[in-house]
Amino acid sequence: MIKIFPTIQIKELDAYTIENEPIASIDLMERASQALAKAISERWGAETPFTVFAGPGNNGGDALAVSRLLAEQGYRVEVYLFNTKGTLSPDCETNKERLARVSGIDFHEITTQFVPPVLTAEHVVVDGLFGSGLNKPLSGGFAAVVKYINSSPATVVAIDVPSGLMGEDNTYNIQANIIRADLTLSLQLPKLAFLFAENEPFVGEWQLLDIGLSEEAITEKETDFALTEHEDMASVLKPRGKFAHKGSFGRALLIAGSQGMAGASVLAARACLRSGVGLLTVHIPFCNNFIVQTAVPEAMTEIDINDVRFSCATDTDDYQAVGIGPGLGRAEDTEAALLDQIDSCQTPMIVDADALNLLGEHRSYIGRLPKGSILTPHPKELERLVGKCQNSYERLTKARELAKSAGVYIILKGAYSVIIAPSGKCWFNPTGNPGMATGGSGDVLTGVVLALLAQGYDAETAARMAAYVHGLAGDIACKKHGAMGMTAGDIVTCLPLAWRMLEEKL
Structure with missing residues (x-):
């Protein structure tokens, strides 16, 4: 698990490392700069011209140190240090002095007027203007520099965070005044802002660089945000006993499908069966019975009293988990049946798709869920439950409030799907790819969650593991078929290999 700290806490980690390693702050900066220079030199050869933009603070100090290290390796480096107020941070000042001792660097200290350099498509720009400590939008001359860099054809590498981007909430930021990086080299830990869709144009690809911040401090410091890793999920996967039987792995009920939407129930059912459930019953209208029995012969079916849709709540006492929503439709009797089902159910429920949309009209029922x-909403489905959101940060905030007030777990789907607990804890999921943006992917996830809950995994583990394996199966499918050509059915087909990778800790 990779912890994600607010930027103010990252400063505390720096300070703790400096005090307890112990290490001088200038030496910690040098260590970070060596990691940065190494990452850069692994991607670009010495024939690449570099133009470095350094600010007056420690982010600028990093940039000056990187300039020196690259020049010592034979790179052509042009440096612009912006010192418009005549004050540099102590470590930035030290690295300015060290840089002066290296020959062959084209160095410019900007105190008043800035004559911008020519930047071509061959150039790599290193952005070291401002780091993660920024708390207001860039303006004036620095905003002009950012706009100049963004208008150039050069490749842009940001140190720690693109200048102008705040580490968490960018609701009131000015987008035109944020560096648009192609690569962000983040020091030690990711920033929450990296995981939000609207920040992708600024962050680009991001890479974590270990700079040796105190592992003890990282372990001890609490945060509500983390990024799941493969070993986290492999370590909590339950081994199957030699004498286990189908009754050992739970009974699941899936309420899904309506006329013209049998595919949703098929995909969810197949995913559930491919995720280890012992027994699965699918509650469907009569019109879908032949389709489901043929497409998913391993599942049993239970027929609704209505021929074309779900219209009557069913008994759930014999099941360990209930999934409801895929392909249900939004008819009035389906709406009434959903509310009856929630009121009568004592078994944990996975609520998706049309069931979520119907709950948007009856929000008080969310708190009545077992x-x-x-x-498992996507952003639009979540907004039907919590109201309109300006951006991902507000959406996450409102989702956390809903999880807490209703006592439910939420898988907010998307790139870096986030699993939110009633406690406010959030785990971002690293697996998955744009090829999964296709009809039916969410139904597959519902099936996986349903299987894990039925097998006795607690809700937090079931949600995290389902999101991880669902994305991992999608990544396997993408390698096999490509992002354009893959379907939700391909994700189901690749689930067994994804599970085996967890079982064998591959």
């Missing part, structure tokens, strides 16, 4: 229930 303990350990999981909602």
Whole structure:
């Protein structure tokens, strides 16, 4: 698990490392700069011209140190240090002095007027203007520099965070005044802002660089945000006993499908069966019975009293988990049946798709869901439950409020799907790819969650593991078929290999 700290806490980690390693701050900066220079030199050869933009603070100090290290390796480096107020941070000042001792660097200290350099498509710009400590939008001359860099054809590498981007909330930021990096080299830990869709144009690809911040401090310091890793999920996967039987792995009920939407129930059912459930029953209208029995012969079916849709709540006492929503439709009797089902159910529920849309009209019912229930909305479905959101940060904030007030777990789907617990804890999921942006992918996820809950995994583990394996199966499918050509069915087909990778800790 990679912890994600607010930027103010990252400063505290720096300070703790300096005090307790112990190490001088200038030496910690040198260590970070060596990691940065190494990452850069692994991507670009010495024939590449570099133009470095350094600010007056420690981000600028990093940039000056990187300039020196690259020049010592034979790179052509042009440096612009912006010192418009005549004050540099102590470590930035030290690195300015060290840089002066290296020959062959084209160095410019900007105190008043800035004559911008020519930047071509062959150039790599290193952005070291401002780091993660920024708390207001860039303006004036620095905003002009950012706009100049963004208008150039050069490749841009940001040190730690693109200048102008704040580490968490950018609701009131000025987008035109944020560096648009192609690569962000983040020091030690990711920033929350990296995981939000609207920040991708600024962050680009991001890479974590280990700069040796105190592992003890990282372990001890609490945060509500983390990025799941493969070993986290492999370590909590339950081994199967030699004498286990189908009854050992739970009974699941899936309420899904309507006329013209049998595919949703098929995809969810197949995913559930490919994720280790012992027994699965699918509650469907009669019109879908032949399709489901043929497409998913391993599942049993239970027929609704209505021929074309879900219209009557069913008994759930014999099941360990209930999934509801894929392909249900939004008819009035389906709406009434959903509310009856929630009121009568004591078993944890996974609520998805049309069931979420119907709940948007009856928000009080979210709090009536059984303990350990999981909602799996995409952003638009979430907004029907919590109201309009300006951006991902507000969406996450409102989703956390909903999880806490209703006592439910939420898988907020998207790139870096986030699993939110009632406690406010959030785990971002690293697996998955744009090829999964296709109809039916969410139904597959519902099936995986349903299987894990039925097998006795707690809601937090079931949600995190389902999101991880669902994305991992999608990554396997993407390698096999490409992002354009893959379907939700391909994700199901690749689930067994994804599970084996966890089982064998591959």
